[in-house]
Amino acid sequence: MFTNTKRHAAGREVLAVPEGGTVPVEAPTSSATAVRRRRRRVPGIAHSVLVFLGLLVLWQAVVKMFDVSNILVPTPTAVADSLVDGFQDGTLLTHSIVTLKEILIGFGIAVGSALVSAVLITQFRTVERVLFPLLILTQTIPKVAMAPLLIVWFGIGISSKVLTVALIAFFPLLINAILGFRSAAHEQVEMLRSFGASRMQVMRHLQIPSALPHIFAGLEVAVILSVTGAVVAEFVGSSEGLGYLIQASNFTLDVARTFAVIVVLSAVGIALHAVVVRLGKWLVFWTATPTDTAGGI
Amino acid sequence: MPTSTDTDFVIRLDSLSMLYPTKSGGTVQALDDVSLSVRAGEFISIVGPSGCGKSTLLRIIMGLSRQTSGQVTFGPSDDSHRNQLGMVFQQPLLLPWRTVRKNLLTSPDLHHARDAATHAKADELLVMLGLEEFGDRYPNELSGGMQQRVGIGRALMHDPRILLMDEPFGALDAMTRDQMGLDLLRIWDQDRKTVLFVTHSIPEAVLLADRVVVMTPRPGRLADVVEVALPRPRRLENINTPEFGEIVLKIRKLLDSEHSAH
Ligand SMILES: Nc1ncnc2c1ncn2[C@@H]1O[C@H](COP(=O)(O)OP(=O)(O)OP(=O)(O)O)[C@@H](O)[C@H]1O
Ligand SMILES: [Mg+2]
Numbered sequence: 001m002f003t004n005t006k007r008h009a010a011g012r013e014v015l016a017v018p019e020g021g022t023v024p025v026e027a028p029t030s031s032a033t034a035v036r037r038r039r040r041r042v043p044g045i046a047h048s049v050l051v052f053l054g055l056l057v058l059w060q061a062v063v064k065m066f067d068v069s070n071i072l073v074p075t076p077t078a079v080a081d082s083l084v085d086g087f088q089d090g091t092l093l094t095h096s097i098v099t100l101k102e103i104l105i106g107f108g109i110a111v112g113s114a115l116v117s118a119v120l121i122t123q124f125r126t127v128e129r130v131l132f133p134l135l136i137l138t139q140t141i142p143k144v145a146m147a148p149l150l151i152v153w154f155g156i157g158i159s160s161k162v163l164t165v166a167l168i169a170f171f172p173l174l175i176n177a178i179l180g181f182r183s184a185a186h187e188q189v190e191m192l193r194s195f196g197a198s199r200m201q202v203m204r205h206l207q208i209p210s211a212l213p214h215i216f217a218g219l220e221v222a223v224i225l226s227v228t229g230a231v232v233a234e235f236v237g238s239s240e241g242l243g244y245l246i247q248a249s250n251f252t253l254d255v256a257r258t259f260a261v262i263v264v265l266s267a268v269g270i271a272l273h274a275v276v277v278r279l280g281k282w283l284v285f286w287t288a289t290p291t292d293t294a295g296g297i
Numbered sequence: 298m299p300t301s302t303d304t305d306f307v308i309r310l311d312s313l314s315m316l317y318p319t320k321s322g323g324t325v326q327a328l329d330d331v332s333l334s335v336r337a338g339e340f341i342s343i344v345g346p347s348g349c350g351k352s353t354l355l356r357i358i359m360g361l362s363r364q365t366s367g368q369v370t371f372g373p374s375d376d377s378h379r380n381q382l383g384m385v386f387q388q389p390l391l392l393p394w395r396t397v398r399k400n401l402l403t404s405p406d407l408h409h410a411r412d413a414a415t416h417a418k419a420d421e422l423l424v425m426l427g428l429e430e431f432g433d434r435y436p437n438e439l440s441g442g443m444q445q446r447v448g449i450g451r452a453l454m455h456d457p458r459i460l461l462m463d464e465p466f467g468a469l470d471a472m473t474r475d476q477m478g479l480d481l482l483r484i485w486d487q488d489r490k491t492v493l494f495v496t497h498s499i500p501e502a503v504l505l506a507d508r509v510v511v512m513t514p515r516p517g518r519l520a521d522v523v524e525v526a527l528p529r530p531r532r533l534e535n536i537n538t539p540e541f542g543e544i545v546l547k548i549r550k551l552l553d554s555e556h557s558a559h
Contacts, residue, residue: 197407
């Protein structure tokens, strides 16, 4: 019955776990498969954990049995030791905080500027005509390629990292927000206007709420990209942060530490993603899950 | 029944025509030379085959579409109603993030007019619509017919001088439909809004209206305007009277002859 919610009707489960910085974006599934999946879900997670633990045991066994050099592949227990050591002497924590700060500030800037741009683009024809082609054009630039330039321009401090993060997170947010602000059904706009709503009121009572599911779909993608952005920028040039730590431990052939940092980075990614998903479920309570409109970019 | 003079109207339609452009570059004529004068407080039903331009007609009056030619004139307003026009759309068009009660309060919210009286009226409407237990539910928890009832309530909360209703009972079962029609009449009797009511049911059109506008298939023209001189308040028993049957038959014949003419 609801023209404006029709597109959110198909259930989609977010099983997207960050994996080396790429985000699997699942296409909306039909309700039939959603039901089937829901039925399998609880044992599914239990199975995943078991398989994961099994793989760890196998990994440990193979490394031990074939006496693989720990410069190539450390055992899971060595990674765990390094992880514990790193947190005990404070190294991991200090560097995590630096990277987290870069991610949060950069992500915040991206969210703010993407939302403002999306509103301007969807509300004003001229802005759209001038900006949109430019945005599409710049979207084709691989954003990580900009990281070295940003370091040259803004130094090896936090600002170049923050800007890299913002740049990477900006586009998926912008595209989703634009789609979101346009997603309200025309009939709904007419309905509000027939009750005498002003343009601002249509925005507030209809366009913003209808945009939320799409915005959150964008946030889910962007938050993971932010982690990648921060690490890449740190690789290019930095004196602190988890990306710096990976390079430093690689240099000293402390591979267990490199793995430990990767574990921390994954944890950061998963945690941030989970916060976004939770917030989305709470704010967008009227649809099953935020819809993915423009996927991984 | 007052007779219509040239100044005694709330809405006057003069030779309204509407051409829609089609994708293939041609045009579809939805309305052709429709003229009608609607008196204040009159209840008008509009019947006609699907696609004859009934929704188009309401949209033009509402100002949502612009006619190709012809004119819509609104008569002098008494100020007892806050708003000039209100519409019940063919789809419920509820806002899914608002509860049923808050959907009803859409118009007061837009006009910053949410006071105790509005809340009392919303409660009253919830009861009338048979939704008193659903005030705090969200639209996706409601059936199609329940959603449509909320859409009707929302327009009644808006309290317009002229109420345009586009097949408001389309999604309702026959029994609810009859009851809703009578409830609508009861509400209408309180302040006698001018109502333009589109329906596919001829008995419903006759039961509710002072006059029934019968439209021809595409392009929509006025086949005839049939007076319903039945006493008010109307009751469901009216349907079984011979006078009622005669009017229904007359409209049915009009529709049939128009159909066979095409
Ligand atoms: N936006 C539009 N663009 C092009 N053609 C349209 C548009 N809206 C309506 N039409 C055409 O105009 C004609 C009248 O449509 P309208 O919706 O007014 O009919 P209706 O009498 O309300 O029909 P129904 O009883 O099925 O609701 C139809 O032939 C339709 O195809
Ligand atoms: Mg229609």
